[in-house]
């Protein structure tokens with residue numbers, strides 16, 4: 001089921017238009033109280049813009065009639081960018097060995113019978129946080145260790161067993177956009193994360209990559225790590241690592257911020273998640289976050305959902321939490 005449009009009448013969202021498949025017959029579902037958009041940081045701005053809610057100039061340029069000019073829709077996109085070190089390993093310490101047919105079959109059987117073994121693994125079993133910017137009040141680099149090479153799409157697979165150590169800079173200052181390619185809801189949107197448009201992000205990411213490299217070169221890992229394959233020992237300068245990152249970095253799948261909450265002209269929703277300027281419409285997902293959390297994004301998004309549910313039900317807010325110790329800058 002695809003929602004193709006939020007139906008707005010006289011400044012109020014009264015329902016959604018849906019199709020059961022792209023190009024299928026359209027139906028209108030009417031909402032008795034409110035329409036809640038939770039299509040994610042890419043899907044929510046797309047749906048709003050398809051419905052004529054967004055930057056009017058952009059909407060007109062792709063043939064959508066503006067219903068409500070809201071310039072912030074689709075702006076303020078933030079994401080974490082992963083840079084990675086891949087190393088070749090000794091012996092049987094990574095899951096790459098299971099890429100052989102007989103071992104894959106055994107792993108499948110082991111899981112079916114005993115509910116354990118490689119199939120039960122998240123593959124990224126180890127993580128950690130550290131500082132790229134020494135003045136940061138709390139860690140700004142996150143490491144994920146993948147016990148294999150080529151585990152994720154676009155990441156190099158080695159011939160011999162390997163491991164992948166990802167490093168992501170967690171407080172990017174760059175801001176990207178989500179825009180419509182056309183007025184056709186079946187078209188994918190145009191996503192421009194605009195990574196590293198702020199030079200600070202590039203500098204911190206490269207420091208994170210150097211830290212990942214240093215971890216893999218530790219004496220304690222020497223019995224297991226044969227050699228660094230990527231970026232490769234010959235790449236040493238910041239410029240060389242930058243070129244490597246341009247070829248080899250990837251999204252950490254953490255897009256947020258494209259329907260940001262706030263009170264200013266570029267805000268899309270108010271702090272109670274109501275869309276500014278259209279009645280009966282809220283957005284409740286990762287898109288409302290003003291700034292990307294310095295962590296993975298699933299748990300914070302669940303918190304947005306929980307808070308959103310309380311707001312919709314009119315429940316009293318929880319008392320504010322009292323923090324001690326370091327606070328993020």
Ligand SMILES: Cc1cc2nc3c(=O)[nH]c(=O)nc-3n(C[C@H](O)[C@H](O)[C@H](O)COP(=O)(O)OP(=O)(O)OC[C@H]3O[C@@H](n4cnc5c(N)ncnc54)[C@H](O)[C@@H]3O)c2cc1C
Pocket residue numbers: 001002003004038039040041043044047252253254255285286287296297298299301
């Ligand atoms: C490959 C991958 C791995 C990830 N790994 C982790 C992880 O390990 N830990 C972590 O914390 N976070 C992880 N994340 C991030 C996490 O999944 C997201 O931050 C979180 O799911 C965001 O939730 P959301 O509700 O905002 O959006 P989503 O979870 O994206 O939900 C939006 C939903 O809306 C639907 N939708 C969109 N448009 C329409 C439409 N027009 N009509 C009908 N339905 C529509 C989508 O199909 C989707 O089901 C990962 C993300 C990806 C993609």
